[in-house]
Amino acid sequence: MGKIYCCHWLRRLFSRVSISFSVVLGLFAMSAFLGFAADPTQADGTKSRQNSLTWVGYYDPALNYLSAKALLRFESPMIERRLWLDEGLRLNAINSGAVAVVDLNRNSGQFLLQGQNTDELEISYNGRLAPASDPGPMASETIVGRTEIQLDRFRFLSCIKNFYPHTDMDFGNILLNISVSNEWNCLGSGILRSVRLQPGLSTYVFDNAGAKGMSLVFGRFSQIGLIDAVIPVRLHGWPLFNYNWYFPKADIARILTFYHERFGPLDVPELNILFRRGRHFAGVSYCGLIVLDVDASWTSFSIHTRKNIRSDSLLAMFDAKIDVLSHEIAHQWWGGLISWKTPVENWITEGLATYSSLISLRAWRGEKEYQRIIDRLRRQVKDYADLGAPVDGFQLLLSDRNPKVYQALVYGKPALMLAALADKIGEMELCRRLQIILNDRRKNSVGTEDFLRCLSGGDEQLQTLLKKWIYDRGLPKQL
């Protein structure tokens, strides 16, 4: 499948300079595009959920070379297992549970193992990962743009790149022990359990905090700040990078506090935010880890004007920087704590992250600004509302190459539905119901029907109206 991103492009003229902001809105939608449409149904049609993964590996970011041993445990014994693994990696040994690789169609990233009837499997593998192990349009290589901007060079071992074998992307426990040359720093999703520094090599142990998959990022960054917020935030980036120009600590703390009040606590003890100098404002969110691209060119001509970065983009609400920040932080709840059941239902995580940004702005900027943004969003969604429905999900990107259609229907329309629901039952009542969903379905993938049932609070008439918003084309006037 080609590269399809959940991003949008924001453009605005600042004096005579044209800048583009790409906003990658959340990793949690991206796995939809890279093969996780498969459910854990095995060759004989039965299901086998993967319970845990224990992984020990070595990674060379310069060569993108990986060597690892993985122990997978399943909830029930089976003779056959269908697994995903990056096609650049070759299996060296199957140490338990299987005797033969039956079907090695590695071009699809999937293979079938057959052997003993067992509930665990140990596999050793190595190789160079397919290039561009980087989420979305955020380039991992150093690129010198027309303004000679220094960009940061990072490597990602992302869960969507299949660097570890798995049957399906779902919530589950991962314990990961990775060694890397100590020229590189490493951040991971979940919880960092330990770091062991040896001559030439650092070994990190991460626990994924029961989230959906696990991702790592490598680079020559260091910790450059700490925020004593409702959850401690560690800030990382190029040592001299002045993040406060772009993302003031007070904004990060304010947004976190707001979501914490509305949606309850997270399951990670701290949040890591890594800033990367790039050519646009963008973001990607993993459980406990956010990577924010910062448009370094912005500094030179408008940092001192303190102007908001506005655009005609559908998802630009107030200021592109703040919009990216609040959207990605919201994914710590919507994506980090619950997620969609099937990729076409990613309106759940994207719509909720978009709505979260809206109410965060409402609390910060006031009712008038909130109404202005809602009215604008409504006009924009209306333009595309007859081209599909939110439940078409990422397929909208395949059928219509205009990402605005996808953003309007998967991000914008569900957010408007939630705003309409808040008008009807009150924002606090809506947030109370959202908290119930986060508690009852925590660390689970939720389907559209189930989500809307919970949202309607037992009101069947309301549930029918909510379904119209998500399953049907068009834009209802209200709820």
Ligand SMILES: [Zn+2]
């Ligand atoms: Zn998003």
